[in-house]
Amino acid sequence: MSGSIEELFTWNPRSRGLDHVGIEDDSLRDGLQGAFVRHPSLEVKKSLVESSAAIGVEAAMLGFPSSSPGAHAEAAELIDHLDRRGIPLVPRFLALADPASIAPITQLNRNTDRDVWADFFVGCSPLRRRVEGWTLDSVLERITAAGTAARDGGTRFGVSLEDATRTPAEELDRMVHAAVGVGAEVLTVCDTVGESTPEGAAHIVRAVRESVRRAVAGLPTAGRGADVKIWWHGHDDRGLAVANAIAAAEAGADTLSGAFLGLGERAGNTALESVLMYLYQAGHQGYRMDRVVEHCRRLAEATGSPVRRNAPLIGDQAFATCTGTHVAALVKARRWGREAEDLVFSSVPAAALGRTQTIMVGPTSGRAAAREALASVGAPADDGNVDAVLARARTRDRWLEPSEIRELLDVRSASA
Incomplete structure (x- = not known):
């Protein structure tokens, strides 16, 4: 814990080496999937994106352009707003692991000077594959097809490994190799149903990082490209999302993805305000903590998501x-x-x-x-x-x- 009071003591180990940890704000995409969450207007979304960036958030997942013509038009408006206001935020958009779903993002990317990223997801776990009627080989083929479409279209992309925390190591390793082999620059380890414990989150982040190392080493020198980053995206079904995100960061995750207020389906995503406070108290100087409360209150009003009085940091009773x-x-x-x-x-x-x-x-x-x-x-x-x-x-x-x-x-x- 930071602080200059000589009497202040803690049994907690000192957090080190977290200055590099970034934040992806998924409030306006995954956060809006909550069953009782109201969807803000486009103008309100623009304002919220701006205030999120003012906190110091580096990237935001801003929609699913292939889901409808309206979603694509809104994505274009949000990018235009970022460009006109000079907001230093990386816009990312979700896609299916399908070239047809990548195409609208590639189109958006061509209409701006900034990089517009695609992030496509694949269901990893044996349970998910069984329910969907997928095989491991078909998942690998989809990773390759979607990644090739993004790469050939000049669009930087990441792969979200959905339900990764319930996927056996050898199967996850094959998916990592497929993603790295086709040019993915980000691999997001998803605790999709919030089943992880902090120890499990740290373990899988280290395992995926080792898989990435081996995959990159196996590429021809000319094909290695940029470093592949490991991101973490967790849900709060067991009330462990913040603890898991911290453990993931301590284990080497480069970026933590979540939503302010912990918005999202079921019990929600990792509450970014709590993650930011942890990073701040660990010595991270990249975030404006004095802007967090107001942003959360505006998001709460915009989404019809009242902040409970005893919510950490932002609730009326917190202090x-x-x-x-x-x-x-x-x-x-x-x-x-x-x-x-x-x-x-x-x-x-x-x-x-x-x-x-x-x-x-x-x-x-x-x-x-x-x-x-x-x-x-x-x-x-x-x-x-x-x-x-x-x-x-x-x-x-x-x-x-x-x-x-x-x-x-x-x-x-x-x-x-």
């Missing part, structure tokens, strides 16, 4: 407390500076997010909280007012709003 001993410690910590106040009862620096520690008064509060609550409404924190606020709070089953405190003081003043 709020009523509890007596905790409040007292916060107040005492102020004499040592903002950093001490931020961390005495939190592992996350609220200041990095542009937020502050919020002290409220409720049934579990003590005198320190009452004094802070009175100060927040500009009232004197004398013993009488403190006693009155605490007496009122202990008759309630929740916190007191500032308006309720003012009303109480007005009643006291009128009866004096």
Whole structure:
């Protein structure tokens, strides 16, 4: 953990070598697959792409152009917006492992000076192949056909290995060799149903990296091209998505893919705001953490996805407390500076997010909280007012709003 407080100790191992880790924002593609997620208008999407890039996100998955003429037109509009505004974001678009699905992305790529990437997915696991009626050989053929179409069309591309975390090593190795052999520059290891544990995520990232090394070594020297990057894309079905993404990064993943707010189908994708905070606290200087909260709130409104109050980092309660001993410690910590106040009862620096520690008064509060609550409404924190606020709070089953405190003081003043 970053910080200059000498007394701050942790049993966590120090994270090293994560300065290179990039972020792909899949909020406006995979994130919108959630069954109860509202789809924003194109104009709102443009604004959200812009604010995501302002955080420092390097790449974004922005749609599935072959799915409909409307999707293709929207993709073109988003690219044009990036070009006109000079937004330094790599636009990526999803495709089936089919030359016909690659073709619209190649067309988009030819209409701009920036690289527009294709990313096609293949179902890897034996279970998925059985359900779909695919063979391993047919999957390999599809990788080769789609990759050849992208390469011959001058489009840089990656391959998403869907359900990779439930695919045997020897089968995954053959898919990696096929993808690298045809020119893939990114291989995304997908924990499609969120079944991984952190140990499993690290293990598969290392295994795929070794498969890539062998595949590249087997190519003719003239055909080796750019380094092949390993990306991680996970889901949160078991509540482990953020932990898995961290483990993947520690194991050598170059980029972590997810969605802000953890948007997505079923339990959602990896929550990028939490991943970004981990990278920030590990020393990564590439992201504007002070822009994360506002972006998340705008995304929540645009998609009809309310932020729960106790959501890490962005929820209303993330840096709020009523509890007596905790409040007292916060107040005492102020004499040592903002950093001490931020961390005495939190592992996350609220200041990095542009937020502050919020002290409220409720049934579990003590005198320190009452004094802070009175100060927040500009009232004197004398013993009488403190006693009155605490007496009122202990008759309630929740916190007191500032308006309720003012009303109480007005009643006291009128009866004096």
